[in-house]
Amino acid sequence: xxxxxxxxxxxxxxxxxxxxxxxxxxxxxxxxxxxxxxxxxxxxxxxxxxxxxxxxxxxxxxxxxxxxxxxxxxxxxxxxxxxxxxxxxxxxxxxxxxxxxxxxxxxxxxxxxxxxxxxxxxxxxxxxxxxxxxxxx
Numbered sequence: 001x002x003x004x005x006x007x008x009x010x011x012x013x014x015x016x017x018x019x020x021x022x023x024x025x026x027x028x029x030x031x032x033x034x035x036x037x038x039x040x041x042x043x044x045x046x047x048x049x050x051x052x053x054x055x056x057x058x059x060x061x062x063x064x065x066x067x068x069x070x071x072x073x074x075x076x077x078x079x080x081x082x083x084x085x086x087x088x089x090x091x092x093x094x095x096x097x098x099x100x101x102x103x104x105x106x107x108x109x110x111x112x113x114x115x116x117x118x119x120x121x122x123x124x125x126x127x128x129x130x131x132x133x134x135x136x137x
Contacts, residue, residue: 058100065093 011019048056069089071082084090103109 054102069093 048059051059066082069084069086071084073080074083075081084093
């Protein structure tokens with residue numbers, strides 16, 4: 001049967017409600033402690049309120065990376081440490097950490113030396129593997 005000959009059926013609001021009620025009856029949801037959720041949100045808001053913009057951005061990105069690249073706890077000479085499971089992820093995170101620029105003096109931005117790259121008539125997105133584009137690692 002060709003796609004042009006297929007017909008779609010419009011459901012009435014009553015039919016939609018019945019389908020939803022049928023689906024809902026088959027679902028099992030975990031119980032949620034409202035007080036625990038409320039306290040967790042309150043604690044996180046208190047923590048983030050005390051941070052500056054730079055610190056909050058770094059904290060948020062750190063948590064984003066932790067979610068994307070989960071790790072395992074390893075015992076080291078300095079105590080327990082959370083490390084990525086894959087070595088290539090660890091290397092990538094080390095490279096990213098080395099590229100974070102932070103200033104000790106507000107006038108340090110004057111020492112930055114921007115680099116202008118001619119890319120021709122087309123705009124291409126450089127690869128992170130090109131060391132001349134990301135600086136020394």
